[in-house]
Amino acid sequence: xxxxxxxxxxxxxxxxxxxxxxxxxxxRAFSLAPGVSPATRERIQQAAAKLGYRHNQLARGLITRxxxxxxxVAGALSNPLHLNLIQSLSRLAQARGHRxxxxxxxxxxxxxxxxxxxxxxxxxxxxxxxxxxxAAQVGECARLNLPLVxxxxxxxxxxxxxxxxxxxxxxxxxxxxxxxAGHRRFAFLSSREAETAFSMARERGFCATAVAAGCPAPVxxxxxxxxxxxxxxxxxxxxxxxxxxxxxxxxxxxALGFMDAVRRDAGLLIPDRISVVGFDDMPxxxxxxxxxxxxxxxxxxxADAAIDLLLLEDANDWGRPTKRLVPGDLIIRRSARxxxxxxxxxx
Amino acid sequence: xxxxxxxxxxxxxxxxxxxxxxxxxxxRAFSLAPGVSPATRERIQQAAAKLGYRHNQLARGLITRxxxxxxxVAGALSNPLHLNLIQSLSRLAQARGHRxxxxxxxxxxxxxxxxxxxxxxxxxxxxxxxxxxxAAQVGECARLNLPLVxxxxxxxxxxxxxxxxxxxxxxxxxxxxxxxAGHRRFAFLSSREAETAFSMARERGFCATAVAAGCPAPVxxxxxxxxxxxxxxxxxxxxxxxxxxxxxxxxxxxALGFMDAVRRDAGLLIPDRISVVGFDDMPxxxxxxxxxxxxxxxxxxxADAAIDLLLLEDANDWGRPTKRLVPGDLIIRRSARxxxxxxxxxx
DNA sequence: CTGAAAGCGCTAACAA
DNA sequence: TTGTTAGCGCTTTCAG
Numbered sequence: 123x124x125x126x127x128x129x130x131x132x133x134x135x136x137x138x139x140x141x142x143x144x145x146x147x148x149x150r151a152f153s154l155a156p157g158v159s160p161a162t163r164e165r166i167q168q169a170a171a172k173l174g175y176r177h178n179q180l181a182r183g184l185i186t187r188x189x190x191x192x193x194x195v196a197g198a199l200s201n202p203l204h205l206n207l208i209q210s211l212s213r214l215a216q217a218r219g220h221r222x223x224x225x226x227x228x229x230x231x232x233x234x235x236x237x238x239x240x241x242x243x244x245x246x247x248x249x250x251x252x253x254x255x256x257a258a259q260v261g262e263c264a265r266l267n268l269p270l271v272x273x274x275x276x277x278x279x280x281x282x283x284x285x286x287x288x289x290x291x292x293x294x295x296x297x298x299x300x301x302x303a304g305h306r307r308f309a310f311l312s313s314r315e316a317e318t319a320f321s322m323a324r325e326r327g328f329c330a331t332a333v334a335a336g337c338p339a340p341v342x343x344x345x346x347x348x349x350x351x352x353x354x355x356x357x358x359x360x361x362x363x364x365x366x367x368x369x370x371x372x373x374x375x376x377a378l379g380f381m382d383a384v385r386r387d388a389g390l391l392i393p394d395r396i397s398v399v400g401f402d403d404m405p406x407x408x409x410x411x412x413x414x415x416x417x418x419x420x421x422x423x424x425a426d427a428a429i430d431l432l433l434l435e436d437a438n439d440w441g442r443p444t445k446r447l448v449p450g451d452l453i454i455r456r457s458a459r460x461x462x463x464x465x466x467x468x469x
Numbered sequence: 470x471x472x473x474x475x476x477x478x479x480x481x482x483x484x485x486x487x488x489x490x491x492x493x494x495x496x497r498a499f500s501l502a503p504g505v506s507p508a509t510r511e512r513i514q515q516a517a518a519k520l521g522y523r524h525n526q527l528a529r530g531l532i533t534r535x536x537x538x539x540x541x542v543a544g545a546l547s548n549p550l551h552l553n554l555i556q557s558l559s560r561l562a563q564a565r566g567h568r569x570x571x572x573x574x575x576x577x578x579x580x581x582x583x584x585x586x587x588x589x590x591x592x593x594x595x596x597x598x599x600x601x602x603x604a605a606q607v608g609e610c611a612r613l614n615l616p617l618v619x620x621x622x623x624x625x626x627x628x629x630x631x632x633x634x635x636x637x638x639x640x641x642x643x644x645x646x647x648x649x650a651g652h653r654r655f656a657f658l659s660s661r662e663a664e665t666a667f668s669m670a671r672e673r674g675f676c677a678t679a680v681a682a683g684c685p686a687p688v689x690x691x692x693x694x695x696x697x698x699x700x701x702x703x704x705x706x707x708x709x710x711x712x713x714x715x716x717x718x719x720x721x722x723x724a725l726g727f728m729d730a731v732r733r734d735a736g737l738l739i740p741d742r743i744s745v746v747g748f749d750d751m752p753x754x755x756x757x758x759x760x761x762x763x764x765x766x767x768x769x770x771x772a773d774a775a776i777d778l779l780l781l782e783d784a785n786d787w788g789r790p791t792k793r794l795v796p797g798d799l800i801i802r803r804s805a806r807x808x809x810x811x812x813x814x815x816x
Numbered sequence: 817c818t819g820a821a822a823g824c825g826c827t828a829a830c831a832a
Numbered sequence: 833t834t835g836t837t838a839g840c841g842c843t844t845t846c847a848g
Contacts, residue, residue, distance in 0.1 A: 177825095
């Protein structure tokens with residue numbers, strides 16, 4: 123019955139006419155601005171509801187010179203945790219009145235194109251994940267005074283803000299716990315081509331602590347960042363001489379692959395003969411086949427910090443880039459000989 | 470040097486001035502419309518590049534009455550495959566010149582609010598995943614002539630288009646293969662509160678085929694859709710009387726949980742004493758601890774079909790809703806006693 | 817092939 | 833508290 127032949131959606135002008143007020147009052151009513159009497163506001167709501175009016179975000183963004191979109195630029199999405207991160211980011215952004223514009227880069231190195239084209243939507247800011255934007259793009263954001271925050275990646279020398287798990291500290295904690303349980307011969311399985319900063323930070327914290335305790339320098343094997351990589355690394359690691367008694371992996375997928383290889387091909391008992399520790403705490407880590415001891419990343423907290431930073435920089439002007447570190451939690455399961463008592467207060 | 474004190478980004482007017490043409494020619498040049506001489510086009514490109522001009526999508530969307538955003542409304546994101554789906558969707562949409570506006574619903578049932586608010590961005594269309602929009606919202610989209618396609622969910626009686634794995638056919642194929650290998654006592658582990666249509670379609674195809682072959686009706690256990698659910702289901706299933714000799718699970722996570730329970734608690738050999746088959750083919754299914762025989766969903770193909778449908782409906786007017794079924798591939802691994810030869814042509 | 821002009825639906829001064 | 837008015841940056845007739 124309410125469908126006259128109007129083909130276009132209702133606008134604020136229609137609402138104004140229906141409510142018997144001017145269009146600008148309608149605008150104020152919907153932007154929650156002050157200066158509208160409760161009675162008028164009510165009439166406007168009624169009229170709007172009746173007409174099925176919807177606040178046009180494009181028009182709003184155009185005049186405001188800023189959409190309420192938060193651009194999420196993603197590189198190589200591979201880890202199941204990326205899904206949680208996306209979800210948390212989107213949920214939290216929405217709670218603050220923003221929506222997420224998701225742009226995936228063709229590959230991890232090419233986030234720059236993605237950043238560039240998201241600029242056309244005048245977002246409130248950009249969150250970059252699973253990849254690292256190039257210096258040129260970071261600079262461009264700075265020039266435009268557009269908040270940019272990396273999550274899960276170290277910005278290195280660039281001027282972007284970031285929120286990161288405190289990889290190095292967590293890795294040190296792992297080493298300390300392993301040391302306390304009597305392990306001495308360590309190995310570290312790194313991620314990808316070892317170029318990723320987060321993997322290097324984990325390696326650094328772990329190895330430095332082991333060496334400082336008088337152990338031989340851990341063997342570092344680079345087998346790629348996946349299950350297959352971890353599986354393959356086992357061959358390289360266990361084939362020669364005396365195998366390590368504890369291995370720390372740059373990611374859970376690696377650790378799980380390594381465990382499977384150790385059990386199937388080497389026939390070594392975990393953790394009796396060899397302890398393995400992962401990083402991330404993805405869902406599979408807790409499965410009974412693995413019960414992987416690992417470092418949990420607080421994804422939700424990281425998402426929250428990222429949005430916080432973004433909105434904060436949006437309010438103020440670009441200052442120095444901020445770096446926010448979120449601690450990782452050591453989750454003790456059964457893949458490593460670590461006594462719970464040795465890690466008081468890690469959780 | 471190029472930074473004069475201009476604080477606002479360059480607009481098409483600036484470019485026009487710099488190139489010595491009118492603004493409308495600039496517009497044509499950038500919307501790839503015909504009717505601009507190569508020479509002029511070149512001059513415009515130069516000027517634009519020099520000024521760092523970016524086509525403002527908000528303004529374009531406003532005048533055009535249609536942004537080039539594709540709204541992706543997601544319910545409960547849980548399965549690792551959801552990440553692939555999001556990624557594929559976004560990649561393919563981008564390839565066609567669109568960008569993805571991601572809106573996550575607070576919970577699976579409440580996609581309606583999400584749909585409602587995405588309408589304010591005048592998207593080209595809406596893709597719904599991991600949840601099912603309510604009838605009211607579907608109707609609203611129809612009224613607005615806005616393409617809506619569900620992926621991975623059956624639209625039931627509603628007027629939305631959909632692209633789905635052909636769950637029933639795949640389930641039948643699983644039953645046939647199991648039957649051919651001599652299995653007779655079947656069980657089906659269903660998903661969630663058994664209300665999800667996709668789980669029911671799998672159950673239907675599987676059970677009907679088993680019964681038609683003269684087997685006793687499969688035992689159906691509902692343990693939730695996760696690893697934990699599958700793990701728990703094993704207790705219920707293996708505790709009483711004669712255990713099944715083959716179990717088909719509504720999802721891989723369930724199957725993996727079930728396998729772990731069978732091996733750890735019941736001590737039964739897989740596949741010698743009991744065959745297990747999953748659905749989805751998530752990455753973990755191929756891990757050597759499991760080597761799960763399962764039905765692979767062609768995520769990429771589904772994403773492609775979804776976008777296709779959307780853009781097609783966008784071009785034409787809303788007609789009858791279309792339903793596109795994408796076949797599932799039976800992937801033979803070692804968790805079930807199925808001879809490869811018995812399933813010719815499934816791949 | 818190019819230019820002038822009229823808006824898209826909204827916000828934000830400014831006036832009343 | 834409300835109304836008037838001038839655009840935001842772009843597409844799109846319609847003339848030249």
